[in-house]
Amino acid sequence: MDYGDKLFWLSVVIQRKYAQICAGFDLTPSQATLICAVRNQPRQMADLAASLGMTKNALSQLVDRTARLELVSRTGSAQDRRIVMLSATPTGKALGEAVYAEITRRLPEIASSLDTDDQRDLARVATTIVDTSDLAPPAAHQPAP
Incomplete structure (x- = not known):
């Protein structure tokens, strides 16, 4: 398998x-x-659709399904009524925090067969890829530390 094949199968393992x-x-x-x-x-x-690599229509459909579960809600922007904001409901926020915590705890299990140095290298490379990709949220939208 070549490099592209390995990346494909890595994405399958992660997904x-x-x-x-x-x-x-x-x-x-x-x-x-x-x-x-x-x-x-x-x-x-609009920013969320771009960050997630989705069309606005696909994101809207996903939001509709997730809003029916009362996990997210849409509101208008106070600055510009044409802008639609998406927020987590209190239930969605709690669930999002729990899901995120579980993902960050369990997703690294895919590298459990690597030695410590290789795990550190993978973490460094993954960080660089995410930090330089268009998937990372714009800096203006990232939460304060």
Whole structure:
């Protein structure tokens, strides 16, 4: 297998583990990603769609399904009525925090067969990839430490 094949299969391993974790909370991976993305602060729907690599229509449908579970809610922006903000409800925030904690605890299990140095290298490389990708939320929207 070449490098591209390895990255493909790594994504499958990650997605499978992520789906298992989400299922434990009775959420689809998409729903879990959504509530984790808005658990700390409201996000603009357009920015969220871009960060998640979704069309606005696909995000809207996901929000509709997740809102029916009373985990997220839409509101208008106080500065611009054309902007739609997405927030976690109190239930969604609590669930998002629990899901996020479980993901950060269990997802590293995929690297459990690596030695300590390789795990550290993987963490460094993963951090660099995420920090330099268009998937990371814009700095202006990240929660304060």
